Amino acid sequence: MSATPRIASWFDQLLEKKGSDLHLSVGYPPMGRIRGELTPLREEALTEAELEGLLFEIVSPEQRRQIVEELDLDFAYGYETKARFRANYFYKMTGLAAVFRTIPSKVLTLEDLKTPEVVRKLADRRSGLVLVTGPTGSGKSTTLAGMINHINQTRPAHVLTIEDPVEFVHEPLKAQVTHREVGPHASSFATAIRSAGREDPNVILIGELRTNETMKLALQLASFGVLVFATVHTNSAPATIDRIINAFPADEQGQVRGMLAESLAGIVAQQLIKTADGKGRVAALEILIGSSAIAAMIREGKVFQIASKMQAGQGQGMQTLDMHLERLVKDNVITPESALEKAADKENFVKVIQRLKPDWEIPESAKA
Secondary structure (H helix, E strand, C coil): CCCCCCCHHHHHHHHHCCCCEEEEEECCCCEEEECCEEEECCCCCECHHHHHHHHHCCCCHHHHHHHHHHCEEEEEEEECCCEEEEEEEEEECCEEEEEEEEECCCCCCCCCCCCCHHHHHHHCCCCEEEEEECCCCCCHHHHHHHHHHHHHHHCCCEEEEEECCCCCCCCCCCCEEEEEEECCCECCHHHHHHHHHHHCCCEEEECCCCCHHHHHHHHHHHHCCCEEEEEECCCCHHHHHHHHHHCCCHHHHHHHHHHHHHHEEEEEEEEEEECCCCCCEEEEEEEEECCHHHHHHHHCCCHHHHHHHHHHCHHHCCECHHHHHHHHHHCCCCCHHHHHHHCCCHHHHHHHHHHHCCCCCCCHHHCC
16 A cells, blocks of 8 residues: 555545545546535546546455455545545446545534534433434434534443444543444444443444344333434434334334333434535434323324424424424525425425515425
């Protein structure tokens, strides 16, 4: 390996432009996702030979074998002290390709992220299941890292993270932090979660709940008095509850409802939206806090009633996504158009914006 790999110059360009992702594929120029938009970083397209040179220079022989044989590879890559990247190599129609997602080397605190107080309270819990959900690239890992960082700064706990790959690396402050990566340290999420109970953790972060087996194990740990954080790819709090229950066969759903009702501490569903000044992005959050009323709805299969409970539960810090979008528009943080794009109930949201901004012109797409 040469002292500075050739790909470093592309990383430098991306970091300089404060981009979030670097896309490399044969037949296209290197692209950076800058403020949410894909932007070419040069004019000429990458050739197969050039791309293989860039990508294979920074992997081990074993990783190279995996991409060639299994056609897919995920790993974390540390670029000197400047940044860490979550890398994914894959093959597509034009040949080899890769995406590098920037993992900030500095963990942002909950204060940096301007996260509502109620999210900090979830991190202060001693047990229960906290789910952070949202589409890919919505900042779930960043929010979770902020919550783990808060625990690390405030209490002497054993925090165990199980990820694929490990993203944010937490230096122990008050807490002891153990990072385990699926692949090098455990054969699967399920295996790692199974042995987690024997590692005496107070807090466990599970990168992603992909299978009903990992969901069940997470629910069990949460009911044993461990604070469990995990991510799910869903767009709203009610959809997250449905996703977990529907991952199980019908004859097990009753039991899962009971476990989820008992252990759910909260769900934070987030979306990233470009700010009105175009300089950055802001997270819009839907927040559900577990309570006896919510538990009863889950147990009785009345998940459809949860949204109205969230609207009425502002006193406990609950909010629907549309409520937060409304505040962001009111404070001129985001444009009405960007908010409308993400709103769950678009028809109602148009009326809300017209009330807030009487001179706003409804876009054609929203007039349907």
